[in-house]
Amino acid sequence: MKIGIIGVGHMGTAIIEGLRVNPDNEIIAENPVNPRVDKLAQELGFSLYNDINEFQKQKPEIIILTTPAEITLRVANQLRQLDSSTIVISAAAGIKIAEFRQFLSHLDIVRIIPNIPVSVNAGTIGLSCEDDLDEESKTKVINFLKQLGDVIPVKENDLSIVGTIGGCGPAFVDIFLDALGDAAVLNGLNRDTANQLAASMVEGSAKLAYRTKLAPALLRDKVCSPGGTTIQGVQALEKNGFRYAIMDAVNKANKN
Numbered sequence: 146m147k148i149g150i151i152g153v154g155h156m157g158t159a160i161i162e163g164l165r166v167n168p169d170n171e172i173i174a175e176n177p178v179n180p181r182v183d184k185l186a187q188e189l190g191f192s193l194y195n196d197i198n199e200f201q202k203q204k205p206e207i208i209i210l211t212t213p214a215e216i217t218l219r220v221a222n223q224l225r226q227l228d229s230s231t232i233v234i235s236a237a238a239g240i241k242i243a244e245f246r247q248f249l250s251h252l253d254i255v256r257i258i259p260n261i262p263v264s265v266n267a268g269t270i271g272l273s274c275e276d277d278l279d280e281e282s283k284t285k286v287i288n289f290l291k292q293l294g295d296v297i298p299v300k301e302n303d304l305s306i307v308g309t310i311g312g313c314g315p316a317f318v319d320i321f322l323d324a325l326g327d328a329a330v331l332n333g334l335n336r337d338t339a340n341q342l343a344a345s346m347v348e349g350s351a352k353l354a355y356r357t358k359l360a361p362a363l364l365r366d367k368v369c370s371p372g373g374t375t376i377q378g379v380q381a382l383e384k385n386g387f388r389y390a391i392m393d394a395v396n397k398a399n400k401n
């Protein structure tokens with residue numbers, strides 16, 4: 146399938162990295178002239194265009210918009226050459242499908258909030274479609290996105306909170322990983338081992354919660370031996386407002 150990515154920044158690059166492992170994907174991309182992106186096109190093996198009209202002439206079946214949110218409507222407004230065989234997927238946070246509809250009336254438009262782990266095909270992708278999107282297009286989009294990770298279809302009103310946990314969440318987890326690494330270094334471990342240790346532990350804990358569907362509180366109880374060491378750490382987290390810090394971070398990020 147021919148896939149077009151508009152905007153090869155952090156998100157666009159992560160999506161290309163995730164898609165390139167499937168040889169059936171032919172990836173083309175568009176970005177203003179930028180030596181960083183030229184180099185990336187060589188390294189990752191995608192065709193790069195610096196002109197949106199030349200890009201559209203290639204007729205990708207699916208286009209993903211990963212331009213800065215504030216210019217995404219302006220970029221979408223330039224996609225008038227496309228016919229209805231192209232499905233447009235916007236990854237721009239906060240831009241509603243109705244806003245695209247003002248000028249792209251003839252195309253299927255879908256919104257997603259992906260996250261950076263799509264680069265290793267372990268993404269969490271919130272998805273929202275219009276109610277009248279035909280089943281064939283919806284199935285095509287969902288099957289396409291599943292290459293990149295878990296797809297979570299939601300009503301557009303819920304996409305903001307799904308996108309805040311899924312899309313912003315990796316940054317919060319990265320801060321947690323960094324702090325765990327620091328704590329290990331503080332206790333004498335070398336930095337590389339400390340970082341790998343933290344990532345491995347978080348991956349394993351997340352995998353267990355995901356696969357068993359057990360409530361995190363129940364999983365936590367399995368770790369906290371009566372009178373043991375873990376519950377002392379849990380007490381310190383409670384004293385320092387760990388849960389409040391996380392809930393507050395999600396709420397702050399979700400306001401935008």
Ligand SMILES: NC(=O)C1=CN([C@@H]2O[C@H](COP(=O)(O)OP(=O)(O)OC[C@H]3O[C@@H](n4cnc5c(N)ncnc54)[C@H](O)[C@@H]3O)[C@@H](O)[C@H]2O)C=CC1
Pocket residue numbers: 151152153154155156157175176177179210211212213214215216217220236237238258259260261312313
């Ligand atoms: N970074 C993330 O984890 C996530 C980002 N998003 C969305 O993805 C979009 C991009 O975010 P980032 O990748 O973080 O930003 P970024 O700043 O890293 O990348 C934006 C890219 O778009 C390019 N660009 C600028 N003007 C352009 C134009 N007129 N035509 C084509 N390309 C153009 C820039 O040169 C840059 O390569 C935003 O809309 C954001 O809401 C959504 C979910 C997660």
Ligand SMILES: O=C(O)[C@@H]1CCC=N1
Pocket residue numbers: 238258308312313
């Ligand atoms: O920070 C942002 O605005 C984007 C949206 C979700 C993750 N990154």
